[in-house]
Amino acid sequence: MRFTAYQDGTTEGLATLRADGAWIGRKAGDPLYPGPLDDLIAKGPSALRAAHEALLGGAPVDLTKVAIKPPLLRSGKIICVGLNYADHSAESGFKQPDYPTLFSRFATGFIGHNEAMVRPKVSTQLDYEGELVAVIGKGGRHIAKAAALDHVIGYSIFNDGSIRDYQMKTPQWTVGKNFDGTGAFGPWFVTADELPPGCKGLRLQTRLNRTVVQSAMIDEMVFDVATLIATISEAMTLEAGDLIVTGTPSGVGMARKPPLYMKAGDVVEIEIDKIGVLSNPVVDEV
Incomplete structure (x- = not known):
């Protein structure tokens, strides 16, 4: 699985790579937005798998039109x-x-x-x-x-x-x-x-x-x-x-x-x- 954190205007989002090469994601405010990678990784592999599935039901994300953010921003070390x-x-x-x-x-x-x-x-x-x-x-x-x-x-x-x-x-x-x-x-x-x-x-x-x-x-x-x-x-x-x-x-x-x-x-x-x-x-x- 591949994930990218992005920001569309002032709204953060998370996208995953679909098998056909398209990035599909959801933004904060979407009821099925799984949250940032920092939280998902803290919860473990099952949370990442669930997030991947949830994101695949979202909308295509044109990564050339959003700001791609660092994958994690709250690492303890x-x-x-x-x-x-x-x-x-x-x-x-x-x-x-x-x-x-x-x-x-x-x-x-x-x-x-x-x-x-x-x-x-x-x-x-x-x-x-x-x-x-x-x-x-x-x-x-x-x-x-x-x-x-x-x-x-x-x-x-x-x-x-x-x-x-x-x-x-x-x-x-x-x-x-x-x-x-x-x-x-x-x-x-x-x-x-x-x-x-x-x-x-x-x-x-x-x-x-x-x-x-x-x-x-x-x-x-x-x-x-x-x-x-x-x-x-x-x-x-x-x-x-x-x-x-x-x-x-x-x-x-x-x-x-x-x-x-x-x-x-x-x-x-x-x-x-x-x-x-x-x-x-x-x-x-x-």
């Missing part, structure tokens, strides 16, 4: 993984860590598909980072690696837009990773049963102005999705709706000579096989 591809660690000047490099993002910086990424007034160093997002559907603590993928309800795509000079001001990356308007998320949420386990065998590609700047197989992660869930849950209880943003491959703008930072007028696309394409224009903060 957004855990990002740095240095999770060996080539990216090398290009960034870091020794490959033997334990995942974890940091947090906040949903206040999220934007949806086709929404503008914002290069802030205080910096010209807005960088792209294409990443796979794993969405937790079943919570737990001390989750065994062998069972970890049973806790993933679905996947999506993320562009971890980074303000590099602010990221490098301190050993902690939080500020540079949380500027408003820099975390692109979407365009849809795809349930795990539609994809290979842990998304292995899929390719991630980032394109800037149609030129490929990142390309790697999900298999190249140093710590795969199952390992990340097992490791993170040693420390904290994962909950339904939590996001794990699994890291970016080599090719980031910061590591290029000369650096390739995004600027107003650029368009950045992140594509992951069998999931979709997340596209965003770039604007300057006003």
